[in-house]
Amino acid sequence: MSSTNYPPHLPPGPPPQPPIIPPKDGVEQEIIIAVMGVTGTGKSYFIKEVSGISDVVVSNGLHSCTASVQPYSFLHAGAKITLIDTxxxxxxxxxxxxxxxxxxxxxxxxxxxxxxLSGIIYLHRITDVRMDGSSLKNLRMFQRLCGPGALKNVLLTTTQWSNVDPALGEFREDNLRHGDFWGGLVSKGASLERFMGTRESGLGLINKLMENEPKALNIQYQMVQKNMTLVETSAGKFINEELIALERKHQENLENLEKERQKAVKEKDDEMKEILAQEQAKAREKLEKAAAEKKLLADIHAAEMKKREEAERRREEERERNERAVIAVAAKDISVMAHLKCMFTSYDTRGRLIYDIDDTREFVKDSFPITIHYQFNFLAGIEVCVKTIAEIFDAGMGINNYVKYNGGYYRCKGEGCVKRGSQKFVIFRRV
Ligand SMILES: Nc1nc2c(ncn2[C@@H]2O[C@H](COP(=O)(O)OP(=O)(O)OP(=O)(O)O)[C@@H](O)[C@H]2O)c(=O)[nH]1
Ligand SMILES: [Mg+2]
Known part of the structure; x- marks a missing residue:
């Protein structure tokens, strides 16, 4: 009998991807919206106003307020709306x-x-006279986090309209729409909106996003599907490049200050020497800060790489363990008459997955339902039928059989039963 009759052995595939579970069609649909933007643009204010949740902390000073990602949920229009403060x-x-x-x-x-995410609300103060470095950097990071695929779900939203002359606000809004700042994003599908500071205005924005098909962000795709480390993602690369440039800038500044200080020493200009020494101390502090952040990014990368290698090693061990595993069916779980009747079809019984065939303890673990299939082969049937009951138990079943379990195929090759404890077992090995 040719082994080509048997189902093929499944080749080991790529590492399993994390399951993407579709949202449940429940009574309560969840709409998740991230609120992003530069510090002080009004992210927490927006969330507090729209959700009515009094716990949301809004800043009252110059310092950044929201320190970590925080979700807030409330009910609206029959759905659970979750706003993510960032x-x-x-x-x-x-x-x-x-x-x-x-x-x-x-x-x-x-x-x-x-x-x-069903959407992202990216906030920007309409009161800002011009785009400072912080706004530009934030936007560049946002573009890399989001990626072009999710731009249709992005509302570029201006805030703090009550603090600006309406005509001036409109002029700035027009510049945002057509200028370098937001023009590119708008042309690729993002919408430009206004938040007028009221619950009604905020819910209007949410209503627009509720219609959207939820989409993955670039960073999610890169980190989860592509298994990238933080520094390998577009956003991480951007931060790393910025830090390298910043470090270089501070280093050059420090070198220039040193040259000037040497000159002051030569010219015996004590006052200048003192000023330059103070400048050097400040520059050194900035350099150390940039270097520390670069190190933090490198440490995160090293930790992620270690985790990735460990996961790969565990997967490989698991694969090897599964390769060696056999399925054992207790002889008592095979009714000879039923078994003979089913010789040309399939036979339902129970089996155990055994990783170490020499370990008797494995043979007492819980069994689970399995089906022994028979390939249709008249001669094979005859061959088995003519065997005595004892022969069937001793030699295993007809050799033209298989059990499918967890994506793999197992076959009893007629090598006889094994005795573990007081019981005999028929062994199906992986093919
Ligand atoms: N008038 C007005 N004030 C606003 C609006 N949005 C925010 N503010 C004020 O702007 C300040 C900063 O608001 P927050 O909501 O704390 O800003 P944030 O973006 O969460 O800031 P971080 O948490 O530091 O990132 C607060 O004093 C708010 O009251 C708005 O639409 N209109
Ligand atoms: Mg905040």
Missing amino acids: PGFNDTTKTDTEVLADICAWTSLNYRKGRL
């Missing part, structure tokens, strides 16, 4: 790397659970 980049208390790591941890975890 810390901004260029935060006064946390480094960009810490903020990015926090956002990535939240988004990756939720992506693995199948929770995708």
